[in-house]
Amino acid sequence: MVYVFLGQDGPPKDIKLNSIKQEFLTKDTEQFNLDILYARDLNSKDLQEKLLCLPVKAKKRIVVVKGAHQLKADIKDFILNYIKSPYPKVVLILDIGQHETKDEFINDIIRHVRICRFNEPTRIDTFTLTQQINLRRPVDALKVLNQLLQEGEKPERILGGLRYSWERDASAPVEKRKRLQLLLACDIDIKRGRLKAPIALEKLIVNLCSLGRPLV
Secondary structure (H helix, E strand, O other): OEEEEEEOOOHHHHHHHHHHHHHHOOOOOHHHHEEEEEHHHOOHHHHHHHHHOOOOOOOOEEEEEEOHHHOOHHHHHHHHHHOOOOOOOEEEEEEEOOOOOOOHHHHHHOOOOEEEEEOOOOOOOHHHHHHHHHOOOHHHHHHHHHHHHHOOOOHHHHHHHHHHHHHOOOOOHHHHHHHHHHHHHHHHHHHOOOOOHHHHHHHHHHHHHOOOOOOO
């Protein structure tokens, strides 16, 4: 059994961990059957040893790995294999705090484990940007754009996400054509070096928000 705790530390996360402990451990045996490990200091040998230990007078052992998004590459590979066939006598909890939404390791493991979410920040993507543009909120749209760029999102992917959203929209054909024309002009400005990508995207957002009335 494998859990992934996603989100900030706090009472909700503590309550969930205590609930799991109460389900499988007793107060008398907890000290023998609970290991709290920290990803930064962890090596693959130590983790494997903890996972192979048998529980002492309890249903299962619990192994918690704090800051699991900071695990070394070889341990991540081990865990990716482990979660496909976890040891039946061990409950592994991968505790992940702040993390990138594009982290490949996290996106791979969450397909195979039980997810518990705690106070996660709102996820920002091109869909969020599209929503703010549709509502004609240039200030909010520019904030979303800035966050996407700070998180490493590539300009071409931002343009592609906007284009994908609007190409599927069958309503307001005139509006749709104007939007796609602005997207094309921005793409050309970036590729030909007329404007730096962030400035070209900011110009695009302002122009898109100035078209017509809010689409709600």
